[in-house]
Amino acid sequence: MKPPPLLVHVAVLLGTAFIAAYAAAAADPQPERRRELVSMVRQDCGSCHGLTLSGGLGPALLPHTLAGKPVDSMVATVMNGRPGTAMPGWARFLSEPEAEWVVRTLMAGFPADGVGR
Amino acid sequence: MRSLLLSASAVLLLSACAATPTLRGTGDLGLVIERSTGQVAVVSHTIRERLATVPGLGDLSHAHVTYSRDGRYGYVFGRDGGLTKVDLLRARIERRVVQAGNSIGGSISQDGRLVVAQNYEPGGLKVFDADTLEQLSEVPAEYAPGKRSKVVGLADLPGQRFAYALFEAGEIWVTDLSDPRAPKTERYPAGRQPYDALVTPDGRHFIAGLFGEDGLALLDLWHPERGVRKILAGYGKGEEPLPVYKMPHLRGWAVAGGYAWLPAIGRHEVLVVDTRTWQEVARVPVHSQPVFVMARPDGRQVWVNFAFPDNGTVQVIDTEAQRVVDTLKPGRAILHMEFTPRGEAVWLSARDDNKVVVYDTGTRRPLAELPADHPSGIFFTSRAVRIGF
Numbered sequence: 001m002k003p004p005p006l007l008v009h010v011a012v013l014l015g016t017a018f019i020a021a022y023a024a025a026a027a028d029p030q031p032e033r034r035r036e037l038v039s040m041v042r043q044d045c046g047s048c049h050g051l052t053l054s055g056g057l058g059p060a061l062l063p064h065t066l067a068g069k070p071v072d073s074m075v076a077t078v079m080n081g082r083p084g085t086a087m088p089g090w091a092r093f094l095s096e097p098e099a100e101w102v103v104r105t106l107m108a109g110f111p112a113d114g115v116g117r
Numbered sequence: 118m119r120s121l122l123l124s125a126s127a128v129l130l131l132s133a134c135a136a137t138p139t140l141r142g143t144g145d146l147g148l149v150i151e152r153s154t155g156q157v158a159v160v161s162h163t164i165r166e167r168l169a170t171v172p173g174l175g176d177l178s179h180a181h182v183t184y185s186r187d188g189r190y191g192y193v194f195g196r197d198g199g200l201t202k203v204d205l206l207r208a209r210i211e212r213r214v215v216q217a218g219n220s221i222g223g224s225i226s227q228d229g230r231l232v233v234a235q236n237y238e239p240g241g242l243k244v245f246d247a248d249t250l251e252q253l254s255e256v257p258a259e260y261a262p263g264k265r266s267k268v269v270g271l272a273d274l275p276g277q278r279f280a281y282a283l284f285e286a287g288e289i290w291v292t293d294l295s296d297p298r299a300p301k302t303e304r305y306p307a308g309r310q311p312y313d314a315l316v317t318p319d320g321r322h323f324i325a326g327l328f329g330e331d332g333l334a335l336l337d338l339w340h341p342e343r344g345v346r347k348i349l350a351g352y353g354k355g356e357e358p359l360p361v362y363k364m365p366h367l368r369g370w371a372v373a374g375g376y377a378w379l380p381a382i383g384r385h386e387v388l389v390v391d392t393r394t395w396q397e398v399a400r401v402p403v404h405s406q407p408v409f410v411m412a413r414p415d416g417r418q419v420w421v422n423f424a425f426p427d428n429g430t431v432q433v434i435d436t437e438a439q440r441v442v443d444t445l446k447p448g449r450a451i452l453h454m455e456f457t458p459r460g461e462a463v464w465l466s467a468r469d470d471n472k473v474v475v476y477d478t479g480t481r482r483p484l485a486e487l488p489a490d491h492p493s494g495i496f497f498t499s500r501a502v503r504i505g506f
Contacts, residue, residue, distance in 0.1 A: 043450070043468070044425040047363045050196055051152065051178025055219055056237065057267065057284065057312070057364060081360065086310070086328055088360035093426065113153070 143188035169208030181222035188498035240265035260286035270314025282311035358383025363424035373416030380407035466492035
């Protein structure tokens with residue numbers, strides 16, 4: 001028995017919406033959120049890692065110092081901190097996909113703060 | 118040749134005439150760090166205005182200023198290892214050297230002749246002639262063969278000495294620079310991960326805050342042979358510490374009325390210690406993780422700012438009542454505070470509002486605002502005459 005055409009349309013629409021939502025969550029943050037994250041990393045992570053991310057009480061977060069380190073464990077460090085060190089967990093302030101975006105962007109070379117600030 | 122000399126001296130004379138400055142002292146001047154542009158503002162806390170801007174100081178993301186004893190020169194230590202001698206009267210750079218890869222601050226000797234930088238990379242101290250910035254010597258913070266530590270909490274002491282703590286080594290070192298080219302250093306075990314330190318205003322007690330344990334390390338510099346004593350041990354009462362999103366800063370401003378007012382680590386409290394017995398006498402619950410806990414010069418109030426994400430709030434503690442009496446919202450991202458020498462006003466930097474706000478400490482209302490580009494540290498020349506600044 002064939003389902004009524006309207007139901008098919010609704011199902012297709014819902015499915016598309018789910019896929020779109022999932023894709024958005026897994027993809028890069030939106031530009032405005034990206035600016036917030038850049039600012040947070042530069043200014044607040046920068047308290048320990050330096051505004052230029054060249055290190056302070058915490059280690060440097062520059063492409064050459066992060067090269068070869070596993071992304072997963074760096075994301076876990078951002079989210080949960082590292083016991084026994086001064087690194088706190090930042091899960092209160094960003095989602096895991098956002099932390100992954102931050103880590104990958106740090107590895108590629110982090111943009112300057114400034115836009116909108 | 119002679120005419121060339123003549124015309125050159127004429128130009129000098131002319132420019133001297135044109136630029137004849139109004140005579141003024143330096144006692145009411147200061148520098149405000151504008152961190153993202155690598156410049157400093159020269160300000161007057163009498164007229165509450167910016168007098169000039171001095172650019173070209175490099176990465177000032179964690180900057181510190183110490184002053185020559187005449188208050189004319191500010192030695193600005195930048196994160197990138199830059200050490201810049203700024204002439205406040207002429208509003209220009211007098212000398213500048215890049216002395217390390219990663220620096221955290223510095224200090225000036227009792228006689229004003231030596232400037233000492235404390236560095237993270239390479240970990241240790243470097244000693245400079247205060248006039249010329251010529252390097253005279255170096256003390257590598259090598260605590261074990263091949264291992265160098267970051268240096269924190271540098272403080273000048275009477276007798277051309279300096280005390281400081283080693284983050285990785287967990288030690289306090291005291292270096293005697295009576296002969297600035299031949300430093301002599303004594304080492305004292307201190308505790309896990311000292312993050313900053315202070316010397317009391319009389320130069321006698323050096324206190325290092327510890328990140329890695331509940332408590333602080335106290336060294337009596339009149340009796341260093343007795344070694345380090347733990348104070349406020351176990352102040353966390355074994356409870357799980359709260360996350361610390363920014364390390365507190367310690368300095369002699371914490372001491373008022375016979376008590377030291379110290380930020381707890383991982384607890385939203387200010388700890389109060391009697392400086393005669395070094396016993397805890399109170400703890401004051403505050404809004405968030407304290408960063409700067411600073412007594413007004415008369416000791417009647419203590420002002421507290423906080424770590425991210427609560428850095429838009431400032432609280433005022435009445436030292437007699439030992440409780441918070443006011444909660445202020447002076448601006449977004451209050452990074453630093455500085456009292457005028459006698460404490461009628463306090464200047465606060467609001468990084469994300471691009472301004473410095475001046476508050477009346479009596480009425481606790483704003484008196485003035487100065488535009489500033491992402492301001493952080495505010496340093497008045499009155500620091501020039503204080504031990505430990």
